[in-house]
Amino acid sequence: MTPPHWPAAVVIREVGLRDGLQSLARTLPTARKIEWIEGAHAAGLREIEVGSFVPPRLLPQLADTAELVAFAKTLPGLVVSVLVPNLKGAERAMDSGADGMLLPLSASRAHSLANLRKTPDEVLAEIEAMVQSRQARGSGIRIEVGLSTALGCTLQGRVDPEEVLRLLRAVLQLGVDRVGLADTVGYADPRQVMALFGRARAMAGDRLACGHFHDTRGLGLANLMAALHSGETRFDASLGGLGGCPHAPGASGNIATEDVAYLMASMAIATGIDMDRLIALRARLALWLEGECLHGSIARAGLPKTFHRPQSAESLNA
């Protein structure tokens, strides 16, 4: 066998405040979200998706996104991103002062219609308008397109990789800064991940800069490892694996931030994360969200006695 080349460091972006909280019926108070952002930053996370600029009547849980951006921007070195579904959301994101915005583009036509009431090509046109709006405003906000249902769809079933790559090429041509591939519904397998990320990287190079995996069927970390192997070094994750419960009772949502951080630490791949602080933060989240289903293994089992705590400058200064 050829041993893989592992990177020296990876970036984990916390998306629980958006992908996690949007899946809950309850609304976490703004003060708690601020504690979460503060705690995540103190634990060494340096990228957080704090919310979404969708109409508050659709997702009242995320109605305080502008306030969260404003707070998060006060934390040193933190890259603050938000999800935006359309041009209006993009304009709010640019007004908010966020560093980056994530534009979802479903590779599944069925999912795209259900989620955004637009076909993928109509979403492409909206993305073009967003890129133009950024230019017209002279905004420096970073635009990332997240290709959702890129590895399968609960509505449509199989998603053709050729369609994923067609959409990928199209958004790259529109001039977005980054693209990511998302297994939105937990259908992916490692072989498929390696193949798709490999082809996407050949097309996008380092502009392919996010793997987003759900652990619905237990393959979340195996899929992440496959993406890591293919050269990906930036991953979304959600504290406590929050998200994904409502439509699949008992099933996990996003891969858990603390499990990804532990996996990376165990392989001596730097993330800047202080595991003890992150696990303590998860315990607080569990109290705030009493009754919700949190996931992940390392918080229950505890760190191994052989665990090596890196003395990173970030965790020392936090």
Place this chain on the structure above:
Amino acid sequence: MTPPHWPAAVVIREVGLRDGLQSLARTLPTARKIEWIEGAHAAGLREIEVGSFVPPRLLPQLADTAELVAFAKTLPGLVVSVLVPNLKGAERAMDSGADGMLLPLSASRAHSLANLRKTPDEVLAEIEAMVQSRQARGSGIRIEVGLSTALGCTLQGRVDPEEVLRLLRAVLQLGVDRVGLADTVGYADPRQVMALFGRARAMAGDRLACGHFHDTRGLGLANLMAALHSGETRFDASLGGLGGCPHAPGASGNIATEDVAYLMASMAIATGIDMDRLIALRARLALWLEGECLHGSIARAGLPKTFHRPQSAESLNA
């Protein structure tokens, strides 16, 4: 990146009847164990570790092992193995008609003393006696040594890979048929697995024929993928992830058979397993063991609608 070479098929050995049931305070009645073996065989599993020839006073849960071997040997094509801790156990295994016996050898001195009250070198001497006994009897039983705590130990902490390889070389020289490497306590990480399996394979060749992983810290399938990548094609697993609860409440034990089978099926790697039958068997196990903690994701989340059911001869004939 270099895409890995995935094998066309892997073997999953069910070890829940031994590694799972020995961790429970209760004893599953023999009739239920027979249903389990029968159901596992009907679901396409072709290797089952049905029990252990340890003194019944130490593990009363496994006192019916000889009866289980006798039953399991009536099932066509089933490879029946048992764990044996010492020469006396090995003689009972040979008397039983089992196809193979697994001899555990802890790479951690502390674990070896706690588990078998012998140092690793004293266990080596016992293994030599077992090999000689087999020869003296003219028995055709297959001898496999499972190097436990090969990737870390809760008692001792770090386990030196040089010591693992020293013990591996010693048992190969004694003439055992197969060796396996076990992450008995769920301390391993994929990088470590790839390195150790790579070195062990260079020494043992195809006689390295088992990866045994626990999912205690969520890395079970990621570690299995690392071993698969390194060339391993035979894995232990336990239905419902049974095992490992008593000493780590809420934490998983062995990797779940159904999750490993799903992972392999998702990658189009043949196992001969019928997922629907296996998941149905797990549901029966959950009833038999009401109140015990079962693990695994695929049984809760369900198969994806895109899941491809291979029309294997074995599953059609079962």
